Amino acid sequence: MDALTLLAAKATALWAGTQDFLFESVVQPLVFRLGLTAWLEPAFDATEVFMVGALEVAVLAVVLGLLERWRPVEVWADRRAVRVDVLYTLLVRLGVLPLAIFFLLLPLVDGFNGWLRLHGLIPPTLEDAFPALFAHPLASFLAYLVLVDFVQYWLHRAQHRFEFWWALHALHHSQREMTFWTDDRNHLLDMVLVDLALALTAVLVGVAPGQFVAIVALTRAVESLAHVNARVSFGRLGEWLVVSPRFHRVHHAIGLGHEGRTRGHNFAVLFPVWDHLFGTANTVRDFPATGIRDQLHGRDYGEGFWRQQWLGLKRLAGRA
């Protein structure tokens, strides 16, 4: 066994040992007490999701934190507005909100899937269409990654295009002190709608739960980077390949990001190619100020978590 293989084996053992410890000493007894032992395996997976989230937040906080100090686009004397975004990030990445949404949506999604089966329909998977993918998990993962990203692009277009959805999604855009923490600043209903659409996509194209977690983890890392308050672009070629902080900042720009016929630009989450293909790319070489135009005229989107959620509902009802 060479040194690299040995190191990988040790790292895997350490990771697996930590997951086992957390699960057997904390999660499993809790699941048992709650009478939910039919959910042992999902709880075991959720333990790993928590670990991935905790590790991801720690790494991003250090790396992207340094990046923001090194090449900041904006410097604020008072960073109070950033605090609520940290809360959103922890609630989402450590699995609190995703877990709640999972339990909310699961009966709906599985019910739909089960209903399809009763009517003799088994949704085909990508592997059914391309059997070569069966033997190549990495190729399969990349294929699903591209497919899910394509769906996310159109979901994002819908978030900006439909008034009811924008009423909710505007919360995400209302951050005028955008940092890498901003990615998870979203209205709870907005999260539910997006997650429902993604879960139905997973049912219809056959994304396995394990793959789904990996896709989400990778997507989140890129999304965090995309929101970073730093002058970073990926160069002529790189800007075409992966969404950069510069590319995504334009999406958040006052007067550019969410106006006009398509209600904005640069909707892509991972791969900017969708914006180039569907005419929504804006490649201006700039790092504009972020926010929503009506904030300049005094519209309030709230500072604290509950206020922001409440105002989102009021906008949805046309009363704010």
Added chain:
Amino acid sequence: MKILGKTILLGLLLAAAGARANFAPGEKVIVLNSGEGSVSIVDPVARVEEKRIPVGKEPHHLMVTPDGKELIVANAASNDLVFLDPKTGEILRRVPGISDPYQIGYSPDRKWFVSASNRLDRVDIYHADGFRLAARLATGRVPSHIAFSADSRLAFVTLQESNEFIAIDLATQKVLWSMPTGRQPAGIWMTPDDRHLLVGITGESHLEIYDWRARKLVKRILTGTGAHNFVARGDGRHVFLSNRMANTISLVDQQTLEVKETFSVPGGPDCMFITADGRQLWTTTRWIRKLTVVDLETKKVLYQIPVGRSPHGLYFQSHAPLQ
């Protein structure tokens, strides 16, 4: 000193030989890594994972075909069955269009192939010949394990979240009756005399024994928290039961309906297999991503072999009788 050293070495070798089970030359242990969609091919002599082959999404359970020639892997999220060489684990063929197969089983007369769809609350009954769907039944919540009556008339399926098990008439493909159980029934096992059904109560710490003809609970026996799954010792009398949360395995006498002993196996023991010579118990220990081998004479863990993520079903050809 040299002689002493040699004596110790010989003693150690003999001790190891005592614990060693007999596997056929070239035979492999096949393990399903449900969390990463692969099969681990393990060399039982060298005690190492030789390779990992992608097999499909969420492979949980596997069983050998009645003729013993192929090993069927049920890929729940791929909606297919993959057939392996039972000796080497090599992929032979794939049968698509099997909806969410979790637990699978053939009726004793080999006419029916039953698949429990754990996620979607369905039980599917196929004509075993060609896997043609005969009926898809909407059931209670989380259908789990399957057992059959000896005459192949009835299939019994536990419903984990509905806290019951159901009896399905295979000829008419109708649910005949259901029986309430303790919390989260999982493993269900027919005794060799065809009289009793043993049910592992995973949400509690015991085994429930039913006289299924009288539809009556006969007995509850404490085994360990998370009583889950069964495998025959192969002597026609005893059956092992894994207690997932207690990290133990119990040996149950099917004649006296008593627990004879319970021993410790850390890491969340789940599916089990016994070697043909009855000397070793191999079990997947899901929470630690390992295969654990227990010496059945001393009841001690002999060794653990790292495999993939969330290992579930396992198989090897030189196994003890499955009843």
